[in-house]
Amino acid sequence: MPALHRPLLEHTAAALAAVLEFKYPADAVLSRYLRAHRAIGQQDRAFVADNVFAILRRLRLLESLAQGRDPRRLVLAGLMRLHGLSLRELDAVLNSGERDWLAQLKGRAEDDSLALRCDFPDWLLARLQRQYGEQELLALAHSLHESAPLDLRVNLLKAEREAVLARLAADGIGARATPYSPLGVRLEGKPQINRHALFLEGAIEIQDEGSQLLCQLLAPRRGEMVADFCAGAGGKTLALGALMRSSGRLYAFDVSEKRLAGLKPRLARSGLSNVHPQWIASESDARLKRLAGKLDRVLVDAPCTGLGTLRRNPDLKWRQDENALAAYRAQQDRILAAAAKLVKPGGSLLYATCSLLEEENAGVVESFLGANAQFSLQPANAVLAQQRIALDTGAYLQLAPHVHGTDGFFAALLTRSR
Numbered sequence: 001m002p003a004l005h006r007p008l009l010e011h012t013a014a015a016l017a018a019v020l021e022f023k024y025p026a027d028a029v030l031s032r033y034l035r036a037h038r039a040i041g042q043q044d045r046a047f048v049a050d051n052v053f054a055i056l057r058r059l060r061l062l063e064s065l066a067q068g069r070d071p072r073r074l075v076l077a078g079l080m081r082l083h084g085l086s087l088r089e090l091d092a093v094l095n096s097g098e099r100d101w102l103a104q105l106k107g108r109a110e111d112d113s114l115a116l117r118c119d120f121p122d123w124l125l126a127r128l129q130r131q132y133g134e135q136e137l138l139a140l141a142h143s144l145h146e147s148a149p150l151d152l153r154v155n156l157l158k159a160e161r162e163a164v165l166a167r168l169a170a171d172g173i174g175a176r177a178t179p180y181s182p183l184g185v186r187l188e189g190k191p192q193i194n195r196h197a198l199f200l201e202g203a204i205e206i207q208d209e210g211s212q213l214l215c216q217l218l219a220p221r222r223g224e225m226v227a228d229f230c231a232g233a234g235g236k237t238l239a240l241g242a243l244m245r246s247s248g249r250l251y252a253f254d255v256s257e258k259r260l261a262g263l264k265p266r267l268a269r270s271g272l273s274n275v276h277p278q279w280i281a282s283e284s285d286a287r288l289k290r291l292a293g294k295l296d297r298v299l300v301d302a303p304c305t306g307l308g309t310l311r312r313n314p315d316l317k318w319r320q321d322e323n324a325l326a327a328y329r330a331q332q333d334r335i336l337a338a339a340a341k342l343v344k345p346g347g348s349l350l351y352a353t354c355s356l357l358e359e360e361n362a363g364v365v366e367s368f369l370g371a372n373a374q375f376s377l378q379p380a381n382a383v384l385a386q387q388r389i390a391l392d393t394g395a396y397l398q399l400a401p402h403v404h405g406t407d408g409f410f411a412a413l414l415t416r417s418r
Contacts, residue, residue, distance in 0.1 A: 001047065002043040002044055004089065004092070005092070009075060010072075012047065012052065013075050016055060016071040016074060018033055020071065022315065053147070057144070058082060065108070076102060087102055090102065118137060118141035139402040148401070148407065150186070150190055150191075151185065151212075152185040152206060152207065153185075154185060155205060155270060156183065157242055157271050161183060161184075164203060174189065175187050178209040182216070184207075201269070209404075210354075211354075211409070214236065214301070214352050215239040219383065220244045224244065226240060227298045227342060229298055229342075230253070230300060231260065232301070233263055234260075237275060238270050241270065241272040241274055252276065254279065255279070288341075291342050293344050301354075302336065304355040305357065306355065307355050308399075308408020328360060332360060333368070337368065337371075345374075345417065345418050346416065347415070350414070352397075352409065352411040354408060356400070377395055395412075396410060396411065397411040
């Protein structure tokens with residue numbers, strides 16, 4: 001942690017104030033703020049970002065301590081309660097009256113209510129408590145209070161995992177193989193891996209282990225016709241293309257041209273030649289109709305609340321609400337039904353989210369299966385076992401940070417019989 005000084009505290013509070021408007025994703029707001037203040041040094045920039053995200057993870061607790069949402073008080077409360085700084089270490093940046101307030105805060109016992117210990121809004125707390133029960137909910141919440149590790153996927157078109165691990169070790173970067181994904185590497189700390197030769201050459205991509213496992217579950221083969229129905233910037237598209245050994249045909253569909261544009265430099269690095277990005281206006285775009293009943297495998301990484309990624313995006317729990325959940329739920333039904341039309345008899349359809357909520361996960365799948373008798377659930381544990389991946393979460397793939405060390409993911413593999 002850099003030496004604390006008044007301008008640094010003021011920048012952190014100002015950046016936090018912008019984020020707390022909750023109009024845009026926190027990472028985008030922070031990036032905009034730091035671009036507008038280029039004089040801030042590298043260490044200080046990291047301090048601002050790390051503290052803003054730490055406060056978002058424990059916002060409910062810190063608001064109770066600060067008795068409101070004053071950004072400066074939230075930063076000071078966070079430095080004392082989350083980082084353990086003493087009054088003496090904070091003294092140089094305090095204004096009149098803040099010393100007495102912090103002295104009282106230091107001696108104050110924490111509220112041990114479930115809401116503050118978990119740090120979820122009420123609507124989310126109620127749902128997760130019903131799903132998990134109190135003890136597992138606490139374990140989940142505590143894992144979400146930590147920052148996520150940095151995972152990489154090895155691009156087998158350009159490197160082997162052991163060679164990547166050896167190269168990283170030689171360059172002084174701590175890393176180890178991920179426990180489940182056969183292509184995953186987990187880094188120690190947060191090195192600037194996007195400047196490393198392995199990244200620039202396309203031998204590695206940044207991808208959470210859980211996201212890698214979704215692609216392993218779909219298990220595309222050489223020469224097949226496959227679609228990533230909600231491709232975004234293409235992280236899973238690239239993983240699928242590598243599993244196909246750059247053969248066959250892989251469509252990357254998305255309704256956002258901006259997101260698809262983010263795939264282009266990644267695709268160029270990857271060395272893949274079988275990927276075909278295509279913008280679509282909606283899930284019912286006429287360009288999809290020509291592929292009806294022709295694809296071997298389709299991935300639907302559906303838009304969702306994203307609550308499985310709270311270690312990375314803690315603002316989501318404060319930006320989402322029950323109305324947003326209902327809107328996502330309707331969208332998920334439409335997208336899954338549209339994507340299913342592309343699957344040929346004998347083909348596979350993988351429905352996935354990075355949500356923790358049953359309504360967005362099993363609820364969507366069960367509703368779809370009830371209306372589409374030609375599809376059936378293929379047990380995820382059996383498919384992974386065939387690939388010698390030692391992971392058994394039952395018929396559905398259900399990953400959680402407190403159990404598996406990944407982001408929270410859900411996936412259901414469905415096969416079409418006719």
